[in-house]
Amino acid sequence: MPFDLPDLLGPYLLPLLIAVPLAIVVFIISARRGDDNPAAPAATPAASPLAPAAPPEPASLLLVDDSAVARAKLGKLFQTAGYRVTLAKDGVEALERLAEQPFAVLITDLEMPNKDGFELIAAVQGNMDTEDLPIIAITGHDEMQARVHQVQGLYGIFKKPWNDRELLKRVETLASLRAAGHKG
Numbered sequence: 001m002p003f004d005l006p007d008l009l010g011p012y013l014l015p016l017l018i019a020v021p022l023a024i025v026v027f028i029i030s031a032r033r034g035d036d037n038p039a040a041p042a043a044t045p046a047a048s049p050l051a052p053a054a055p056p057e058p059a060s061l062l063l064v065d066d067s068a069v070a071r072a073k074l075g076k077l078f079q080t081a082g083y084r085v086t087l088a089k090d091g092v093e094a095l096e097r098l099a100e101q102p103f104a105v106l107i108t109d110l111e112m113p114n115k116d117g118f119e120l121i122a123a124v125q126g127n128m129d130t131e132d133l134p135i136i137a138i139t140g141h142d143e144m145q146a147r148v149h150q151v152q153g154l155y156g157i158f159k160k161p162w163n164d165r166e167l168l169k170r171v172e173t174l175a176s177l178r179a180a181g182h183k184g
Contacts, residue, residue, distance in 0.1 A: 091115025
């Protein structure tokens with residue numbers, strides 16, 4: 001059987017004529033951008049589509065209430081739901097905690113000694129570092145609930161005793177939106 005090179009290479013010639021110049025162009029472009037720089041850091045395993053994604057960091061919540069019972073109930077509710085919880089007994093302590101670390105959501109009582117919830121909300125909203133922090137107010141008094149409706153920028157008002165499920169859903173939504181907003 002005679003050996004005919006053009007017949008043998010025929011089906012491979014066209015792809016070869018396309019692939020080789022394309023590979024050269026890609027090589028030249030990547031060399032100009034520095035993509036093939038051996039000193040460049042390698043992609044992290046998390047970036048690989050085959051590697052499992054690292055579990056997201058639990059959202060941090062700041063819970064502020066002068067009642068030890070309310071702080072304990074809120075703390076247990078959110079810790080059980082997987083949140084990192086920081087507690088504060090009044091607005092002064094809450095502002096100290098806010099200066100130490102960022103939080104996803106602030107949940108505050110309105111009636112507290114030293115610095116009440118209204119003063120805390122005003123301080124948080126007036127600070128450029130915390131002005132976009134979602135705030136939920138909790139109150140045990142109808143007159144406070146009426147007054148809090150005048151406060152701008154609250155993401156919820158819950159009356160004591162609050163509904164655990166509704167409060168959890170609100171915090172989950174706010175924490176997710178805040179996390180998504182801070183990624184970009």
